[in-house]
Amino acid sequence: MTRFPHPALACAAAWSFVVFLALPAAAQQPVGRLAGTVKDITGQAIKGATIRAVSPVAIPNEFTATGDQKGQWAILGLRTGAWEVSASAPGFESSTIAVRVAVLQANPAIQFVLVGAPIRGALEGVDTKRLQTALSTAETMMTEERWDDAIAEYRAILAMAPPLDTVNLAIGRALRMKKDYAGAAAAYGEILKRDARNQKALLELGRTQHEQGDRAAALATLEKLVAIDGTTDEATEARALIAQIRG
Numbered sequence: 409m410t411r412f413p414h415p416a417l418a419c420a421a422a423w424s425f426v427v428f429l430a431l432p433a434a435a436q437q438p439v440g441r442l443a444g445t446v447k448d449i450t451g452q453a454i455k456g457a458t459i460r461a462v463s464p465v466a467i468p469n470e471f472t473a474t475g476d477q478k479g480q481w482a483i484l485g486l487r488t489g490a491w492e493v494s495a496s497a498p499g500f501e502s503s504t505i506a507v508r509v510a511v512l513q514a515n516p517a518i519q520f521v522l523v524g525a526p527i528r529g530a531l532e533g534v535d536t537k538r539l540q541t542a543l544s545t546a547e548t549m550m551t552e553e554r555w556d557d558a559i560a561e562y563r564a565i566l567a568m569a570p571p572l573d574t575v576n577l578a579i580g581r582a583l584r585m586k587k588d589y590a591g592a593a594a595a596y597g598e599i600l601k602r603d604a605r606n607q608k609a610l611l612e613l614g615r616t617q618h619e620q621g622d623r624a625a626a627l628a629t630l631e632k633l634v635a636i637d638g639t640t641d642e643a644t645e646a647r648a649l650i651a652q653i654r655g
Contacts, residue, residue, distance in 0.1 A: 573602060631646075
């Protein structure tokens with residue numbers, strides 16, 4: 409005997425089908441995800457940076473995210489196509505790059521590297537968009553542990569913008585990762601020639617000396633840093649490293 413569904417069940421099934429068909433087509437489409445980091449040229453995370461993704465044709469056409477304490481960020485919900493993604497933070501020049509978002513595969517991470525605003529005047533005549541792209545490329549190489557490629561890229565940046573001598577911090581970081589301690593110390597020394605009180609350079613030099621096994625030199629460098637200004641983040645890190653060395 410043929411069985412017929414209960415009228416209430418049949419009605420509910422039909423209503424569910426109608427509701428599904430009534431959903432906007434956009435809501436049924438897959439979406440893409442972008443993620444990455446925001447750092448300064450020393451490789452330090454920039455906390456709380458604002459990330460903005462804009463598309464002239466997508467719906468919705470704008471997303472905003474905030475970087476965390478490690479400078480990491482992510483945006484979910486983007487449609488496939490061309491997007492302009494920018495990063496900004498107080499005290500830094502903003503950076504914008506064009507990306508093409510895919511929704512059925514992972515998108516490459518975006519490594520923003522922001523230049524401090526106080527040196528902006530020293531970069532007159534420099535193509536800052538090209539500079540920001542080169543800095544992001546170099547940071548991606550660092551993330552991928554392509555130390556030699558990163559060093560070459562950073563040195564090209566330094567040739568492009570000589571006033572940006574803090575790039576030596578990034579060069580020193582890459583050399584230290586290669587365990588080229590003499591080369592790293594020389595890179596930090598280039599900054600200290602101009603500014604002997606540069607705490608970032610002193611901190612990285614102290615780390616390099618410690619990793620090299622020169623305990624006395626590391627302690628002298630780190631204690632000099634703390635004596636300059638004991639209230640900074642660098643001084644806090646230096647004191648922790650001093651305690652570790654004295655152990």
